[in-house]
Amino acid sequence: MLVVGMVCRSTQWGISLERKSTWLGSILLALFIAGCGGDRSATSPTERAEPTTVSVLTTAEEATAGASQSAETEEPEPASPAPTVAEVETPVATAGRQEATATPSQNSTPAARATRTPERASAARFNPQDVSLRLEVVAEGFAEPLFVTHAGDGSGRVFVVEKGGVIRLLKDKQPFLDITDRVGAQGSEQGLLGLAFHPRFRQNGYFYVNYTNQDGDSVISRFTAPGDRQRADAGSERVVLTEDQPAANHNGGMLAFGRDGYLYAGFGDGGGANDQFGNGQNRNTLLGKILRIDVNRGSPYAIPQDNPFRGEEGVRAEIYAYGLRNPWRFSFDRDTGDLYIGDVGQGQYEWVLYQRAGTKGGQNYGWPITEGDHCFLEEGCNREGITPPVTEYTHDLGCSITGGYVYRGERYPALRGAYLFGDYCDGRVWTLHRDRAGKWIQTEMLQEEISISSFGEDEAGEVYITDLASGNVYQVAASTD
Ligand SMILES: [Ca+2]
Secondary structure, rough: HHHHHHHHHHHOOOOHHOOOOHHHHHHHHHHHHHHHOOOOOOOOOOOOOOOOOOOOOOOOOHHHHHHHHHHHOOOOOOOOOOOOOOOOOOOOOEOOOEEEOOOOOOOOOOOHHHOOOOHHHOOOHHHHHHHHEEEEEEEEOOOOOEEEEOOOOOOOOOOEOOOOOOEEEOOOOEEEEEOOEEOOOOOOOOEEEOOOOOOOHHHOOOOEEEEEEEEOOEEEEEEOOOOOOOOOEEEEEEEEEEOOOOOOOOOOOEEEEEEOEEEEEOOOOOOOOOOOOOOOOOOOOOOOOEEEEEEOOOOOOOOOOOOOOOOOOOOOOOOOEEOOOOEEEEOOEEEEEEEEEEOOOOOOOOOEEEEEEOOOOEEEEOOOEEEEEEEOOEEEEOOOOOOOEEEEEEOOOOOEEEEEEEOOOOOOHOOOOEEEEEEEOOOEEEEEEEEOOOOEEEEEEEOOOOEEHHHHHHHHOOEEEEEEEOOOOOEEEEEEE
């Protein structure tokens, strides 16, 4: 049990780090599946099936599992905060692919969707049947890269984050920041985990990182790149926020500025397994949350006036959303400001959460009452107040989601409006978009022998993928069939 337990606890990355390197990975994966409640037979991680079905609530088994909620599904109450359960639909085979669907977030009624602004309607023009994806290697040789982003300063530079504590330029691998002296990266989910440049980086030289220190605790710090902004000063660290971590895994790590100018930060539930520390629903801790803080005011930060729980006793005012297990990458659609979150599951599901721009925040995404769209701690759980995911997939197709970006680049117009995301373990990349009726459509676009640790954007909106295992950085490319 101990071995299985250890494997289960490392759902994000631990098991799959061995995937390509040793046969041990296969054994661990088998143990993981057996121990975490998966009921399929273990397959070798190296076996690759043709990309076909995206099984989001499409198998008979899943339909049965969701049967207890079917009454709610048939008679949704659009104005109610009650959760909406993903629809079970027969996949429609299209050009060798099959699609699965889930209902839109319950916070917009069909009528509201019909009156979306033109920029939202444009998202529906993406049609996965018209597009083929491929990955093009743009750089090799990074050490465990797990993020890629840009500075928004007009320089066109792309920055690659290495787990051990170095940020390098994509172009020539020159170091931009090296803080390996203070980063603790021993655990598979520890290290330098996030990077966000200040929206006025060109003027102030500020950027923010999220890392685990040598005690294993989380640190969000500001650094400065002085002068010509070519290289950061490792001695310029100003700690913004620290958070004790009770276990090595589920540290979150994502940082991103919203269009409101506030810094958003993702934290996992602290780790272990099954939210053993009880953080997901505990609003008096930053663990299991997405935070929203104002780094332009206060010392070291201020709470935005309109944060959802500001002034509420016994609740951390930094919290923007809660009930998260381990939000491994979230992003804002650069056109709409909509928030997409990939949340890593426990033993059976991986899911995408969505929050429309302009919503106040305060959403409860359910963990550990729910795992994805399914009761987790107890059957027949009370889902009142829980915002369900807009899509999910089972561990038949992967084991650890990596949230991505809505493509808004120039190079591949047919891909515009598609949210790209993937799975770390199985190397699958999906698109997620809404059709003209507002229904979410998830489509598997490719599967490669890579360990997708992150997606990222450059200044022009082109999308990249980092492969933790090989050290390669890929650009997502599209062609029209
Ligand atoms: Ca942790």
